[in-house]
Amino acid sequence: MKIIIWSAHFLPNLGGVERYTYHIAKEFIKNGNEVTIITSNIQGLETYEEIEGMKIIRVDVISLLNGRFPIIKSNKKNRGIIKSLKKEKFDYSIINTRFYFHSLIGAIFSKKNVKKTVLIDHGTGHFTVNNQILDFFGHIYEHLISYFVKKNVTSFYGVSLACNEWLKHFKITAKGVFYNSVDKNIEKDEYFNVKETFNLNDESILIAFTGRLIKEKGVLKIIQSFDIISRKYKNIVLFIIGDGELYDDIIKNNKNSRIFITGRMEHKKIMKLLEQSDIFILPTDFPEGLPTSVLEAGLEKCAIIATNKGGSPEVILDSEYGIILKKNNNEEIIENLEKLINSKDMRKKMAENVYKRVIENFNWENTANQILNEFNAI
Numbered sequence: 001m002k003i004i005i006w007s008a009h010f011l012p013n014l015g016g017v018e019r020y021t022y023h024i025a026k027e028f029i030k031n032g033n034e035v036t037i038i039t040s041n042i043q044g045l046e047t048y049e050e051i052e053g054m055k056i057i058r059v060d061v062i063s064l065l066n067g068r069f070p071i072i073k074s075n076k077k078n079r080g081i082i083k084s085l086k087k088e089k090f091d092y093s094i095i096n097t098r099f100y101f102h103s104l105i106g107a108i109f110s111k112k113n114v115k116k117t118v119l120i121d122h123g124t125g126h127f128t129v130n131n132q133i134l135d136f137f138g139h140i141y142e143h144l145i146s147y148f149v150k151k152n153v154t155s156f157y158g159v160s161l162a163c164n165e166w167l168k169h170f171k172i173t174a175k176g177v178f179y180n181s182v183d184k185n186i187e188k189d190e191y192f193n194v195k196e197t198f199n200l201n202d203e204s205i206l207i208a209f210t211g212r213l214i215k216e217k218g219v220l221k222i223i224q225s226f227d228i229i230s231r232k233y234k235n236i237v238l239f240i241i242g243d244g245e246l247y248d249d250i251i252k253n254n255k256n257s258r259i260f261i262t263g264r265m266e267h268k269k270i271m272k273l274l275e276q277s278d279i280f281i282l283p284t285d286f287p288e289g290l291p292t293s294v295l296e297a298g299l300e301k302c303a304i305i306a307t308n309k310g311g312s313p314e315v316i317l318d319s320e321y322g323i324i325l326k327k328n329n330n331e332e333i334i335e336n337l338e339k340l341i342n343s344k345d346m347r348k349k350m351a352e353n354v355y356k357r358v359i360e361n362f363n364w365e366n367t368a369n370q371i372l373n374e375f376n377a378i
Contacts, residue, residue, distance in 0.1 A: 001375065002034045002088065004114065006106030007096040008070055010039035010056065014267065015212075016292040017096050017122050020159065020180055022054075024094075027368030029053045036088070038081075040070035040102065047077075057081060059102075065129060066245070071101050086113055092375045093117040098149055098156075098170075099127055099142045107152035116375055118155045120178055124166040124310045125287025130215065146170040155374070160290040160311025178371055180290035180311070181362045182299045188272040195276070198237070198260055205236045205341055208277040208302070210270055210293045211284075213244030218283030218307075218328070223250065223259060225333040230258055233341055239273060241265050274300035278347055279340050281305040282312075283328050290314065290362075298322075298358035303340050303347040305333070315362070321354045 007021040025035045029052070041047065041058035049056045059078050061070035072078060086109075093110035095103050098121050110117040126139050147170075156174045158164040164174035195204060207226070211217045219240060226238045236258065240250065243264040251261055265273075274280065280297035281304075288310030297304050298315060304322035306312040316322035323336045340347050 001028075001091040001372075003028055003036070003092050003094065003375075004085070004088075004090040004106075004110070005035060005037045005094045005096065006102060006110075007037060007039050008100040008102035009042075010037055011051070012043065012045075013067075014264075016180065016289065019292055020120075020122070021096055023181065023183060023364040024368045024371060025054045026052060027364050028372070031368070031372065033372075036085075036090070038085075038102075038106065040072070042067045042070055047081075057085075068129075069100070069127075072105055082109065085109065090114045091116075094371070095119040095149075095153065097122050099123075099145055101145075104145055104149055104152075107149045111152040116155070117153050118157055118178075118371065118374060119149065119153045121156065121158045121163050121167055121174075122180075122289035123287045124160075124162045124289060128216065128287070143170065146172070158289065160314055162311045162314070163289050166287075176370075176374075178367050179362055180292060180295065181364045181367045182292070182295045182358060184299065184359055184363055186271055186296075186299065187268045188275060189266065189268040190272070192269050192272040193276075194239075194273050200237060201235075203235050205233075205279070206239065206273075206277040207236060207279045207281060207337070208239045208241065208274060208297070209281055210241040210274070210296070211282065211291075213240070213242050213246040213250060214286070215246065216284065216286040217244075218281075218285065219246060219250070221283050221328075221330055221333055222281055223254070223256075225330045225337065226259060227256055228330070229334055229337055229341075230256060233338075236341060239277070241270055241273065271296065271300060274302055277302050279303050279305065279337070281333070281337070283307055283325055283333055284309050285328065288312070295358055295362050298354040298362075301351040301355045303350040304354060305336050305340070315357060316354065317357070320350070321357060322350050 010018050028035050036055040038057050040061040042063050060073040063070050093114040095106045128135050156172050157178045158174050159180040167174050209222050238259045240261045280302035290311030294312050307325045307328050
């Protein structure tokens with residue numbers, strides 16, 4: 001089969017949608033299919049490239065909100081790309097996310113040029129830029145573009161049940177779930193010893209956050225909470241891994257020698273750091289679909305503290321699997337961090353349970369096969 005995937009963002013961007021696109025494409029190719037990915041040329045890369053058998057086409061865009069919201073340009077080059085795509089005679093089309101112009105163009109193209117299209121949504125709330133006025137108009141825009149996307153796509157899925165519930169807000173009934181997942185054979189930097197690299201003693205308890213450094217992800221709450229409890233517990237350290245709009249301020253204001261702000265890190269190093277961490281925390285208020293970081297932390301046997309945003313409760317079913325924050329304030333974060341710091345047995349039990357759940361239920365082979373089965377059911 002020839003499959004075209006529309007994803008407004010793709011590698012080298014490192015986000016959940018980008019990884020989702022990459023991994024399902026890899027699985028499709030492994031099954032003998034051809035895959036073309038249409039994405040945005042935000043970083044001035046080559047228009048045409050092949051990565052691990054995937055044909056990548058990057059269209060020219062206007063890059064808004066520091067690249068978070070690309071708009072496809074109406075120019076001769078892009079029109080030529082669309083014209084050439086029509087000649088490819090794709091069998092199936094996948095559109096990742098619903099609210100980009102990229103998605104609408106993919107939906108219009110796919111309705112006319114492929115046998116079947118599925119749209120996979122990755123969110124559980126309105127896109128936000130933390131500005132009340134801009135968010136208000138953004139919400140209106142999201143309803144409008146969803147309306148037009150619906151006119152061209154009939155098969156909607158979410159990366160979690162929580163996504164499907166959110167789709168009802170736009171009067172969309174999802175057909176099922178194509179879960180966000182992880183690679184159980186994920187590459188790790190086996191030479192990266194965290195305690196040696198950062199001169200930590202063997203008794204140190206490692207707490208980790210990975211993700212975009214934006215307010216909605218809860219990174220400031222983590223730092224504030226850690227500053228308080230690190231006065232009481234001298235054997236805990238915190239790793240903040242990622243980049244984003246808060247990075248410079250966090251670096252500038254950090255006075256705690258046991259908080260390590262690494263910035264952007266190679267993914268194989270991140271996975272090795274998680275493997276050596278005891279606790280992973282994501283007190284997010286962001287409209288997550290199913291946070292990749294939660295799945296990766298589970299894969300690496302961390303005890304997890306997360307919120308009920310997105311599909312995290314579908315991974316952390318109850319207190320046997322981890323901790324779901326209800327209020328998501330500093331007091332609750334401190335209380336639950338202390339529980340885990342003081343109980344190695346609790347950490348170990350949660351870590352083992354969530355690892356087993358992730359391995360059995362959230363792997364790319366299953367997700368890709370479910371999508372291929374949907375296509376084959378025509």
